[in-house]
Amino acid sequence: MSALVLLLLLLLAGTAVAIAKLEDLFAAAMLTAVYGLLAAGLYTLMDAVDVAFTEAAVGVGVTTVLFLGTLSLTEQRERQRKGVVAPLLVVLLTGGALIYGTSDMPVYGDPEAPIHRHVAPEYIEGADKLHIPNVVTVVLASYRGYDTLGETVVVFTAAVGIVMLLGGRRRIGRGEKSP
Amino acid sequence: MSRELTPQPGSRRRSARRALREKLVLRVMSRLIVPLILLFALYVQFHGDYGPGGGFQAGVILAAGVILYGLVLGVERARAVISEKVAEILIAVGVLLYGSVGIASMVLGKNYLDYDALGEHGQHEGIIIVELGVGIAVASAMIRIYLAFADLYRTEADE
Incomplete structure (x- = not known):
C-alpha cells in the first residue's frame, strides 16, 4: 500500500509541476482535475473516504467546471511571465519550511500521537x-x-x-x- | 471592471461546448449516471451516521449531479430543476434549519445545539436534522454558483 501512496504522491508532484509549466490554461484546468482525482485516491488510501468524496466532487467536478466557465470569459493562454527566480525562491522557502515543520509531527497513524490520546x-x-x-x-x-x-x-x-x-x-x- | 467582463472571442471553446451537447454517448451516459449520482447523494446524506459522509459530502455530490446534467443537456434543463431563486432561498433554509435546532434545544431548556434536549434519541435526531441543513445549504450554494457562472457563459455564446 505504501508503494501505491508513493506512486500517487509522485504523480501529484508531477501534475503540479506540469500545471505550473503549462501556458495553455485549458490544459492546466484539466490537469487540475487530474490533480484532484489523484488527491482523492490518496485520501481513500488513507481511510479518509469522506474527504475523498468531497475532493472528487468539488476538486474534480465543480471547480473544473467553474474554471472552464471563467476561461471562456478570459484568454486561453497565459501571458508572458516576468522571470522565474523570485517565485521559485518563494516556493522553495515555503516548501522547505513546511517540510521542516513535518519533522516535528508524529508518524502517520501513530496511536501514541497526542491527538489520539487527548x-x-x-x-x-x-x-x-x-x-x-x-x-x-x-x-x-x-x-x-x-x-x-x-x-x-x-x-x-x-x-x-x-x-x-x-x-x-x-x-x-x-x-x-x-x- | 467592465473590461474584465468583456467577453473575448473564444470560438473554439464555444464550439466545444456546443459539441458537448451533441455527443450522443455523453448525453446517453449522463442521463444514466445522473440519477445514480443523485441517489448516491441521498444515501451519503441519510446514511452519514453509519457510513462515511454527511451533509457536506452529500451536498457537493448532489450539486455535481445537477451540474453534470446542466453541462451536457443544457443550462436551461438544470434551471428547470432548480432555478436561481429557489437555490437562493434553499441556501438560507439550510442554514436556518441548522440554527433552528439550536433554538429548539434552548427552548427545551438546554444549551444551544445540545441535542440531548430533543428527547431520548435527541442526539440521533439532532444530528440528522443539522446534517440535512448542511446538505441543503451546500448543494444549493454550489448549484447557485454554477448557474451564475453558466449565465456569464451563455451571454457570451449568445452574442
Missing part, C-alpha cells in the same frame, strides 16, 4: 454510547456543532458573495442597468 478516546466512547458508528459524524455534528454551524454560514456567505459579484439574476451585457 480527546479522541472520549469521542469514540461518546459515539459508542450513542450507537452511531461513524465517529466523524458525531464529532462534526454534535461535539463540534458550533464549528459546523459556522462552516455552513461560511458556505452561505461565499454563495452570497459570488452571486453579488456576478450580478445575481441579471444577465450581464443584456443592457439591463444594475440598480
Whole structure:
C-alpha cells in the first residue's frame, strides 16, 4: 500500500509541476482535475473516504467546471511571465519550511500521537454510547456543532458573495442597468 | 471592471461546448449516471451516521449531479430543476434549519445545539436534522454558483 501512496504522491508532484509549466490554461484546468482525482485516491488510501468524496466532487467536478466557465470569459493562454527566480525562491522557502515543520509531527497513524490520546478516546466512547458508528459524524455534528454551524454560514456567505459579484439574476451585457 | 467582463472571442471553446451537447454517448451516459449520482447523494446524506459522509459530502455530490446534467443537456434543463431563486432561498433554509435546532434545544431548556434536549434519541435526531441543513445549504450554494457562472457563459455564446 505504501508503494501505491508513493506512486500517487509522485504523480501529484508531477501534475503540479506540469500545471505550473503549462501556458495553455485549458490544459492546466484539466490537469487540475487530474490533480484532484489523484488527491482523492490518496485520501481513500488513507481511510479518509469522506474527504475523498468531497475532493472528487468539488476538486474534480465543480471547480473544473467553474474554471472552464471563467476561461471562456478570459484568454486561453497565459501571458508572458516576468522571470522565474523570485517565485521559485518563494516556493522553495515555503516548501522547505513546511517540510521542516513535518519533522516535528508524529508518524502517520501513530496511536501514541497526542491527538489520539487527548480527546479522541472520549469521542469514540461518546459515539459508542450513542450507537452511531461513524465517529466523524458525531464529532462534526454534535461535539463540534458550533464549528459546523459556522462552516455552513461560511458556505452561505461565499454563495452570497459570488452571486453579488456576478450580478445575481441579471444577465450581464443584456443592457439591463444594475440598480 | 467592465473590461474584465468583456467577453473575448473564444470560438473554439464555444464550439466545444456546443459539441458537448451533441455527443450522443455523453448525453446517453449522463442521463444514466445522473440519477445514480443523485441517489448516491441521498444515501451519503441519510446514511452519514453509519457510513462515511454527511451533509457536506452529500451536498457537493448532489450539486455535481445537477451540474453534470446542466453541462451536457443544457443550462436551461438544470434551471428547470432548480432555478436561481429557489437555490437562493434553499441556501438560507439550510442554514436556518441548522440554527433552528439550536433554538429548539434552548427552548427545551438546554444549551444551544445540545441535542440531548430533543428527547431520548435527541442526539440521533439532532444530528440528522443539522446534517440535512448542511446538505441543503451546500448543494444549493454550489448549484447557485454554477448557474451564475453558466449565465456569464451563455451571454457570451449568445452574442
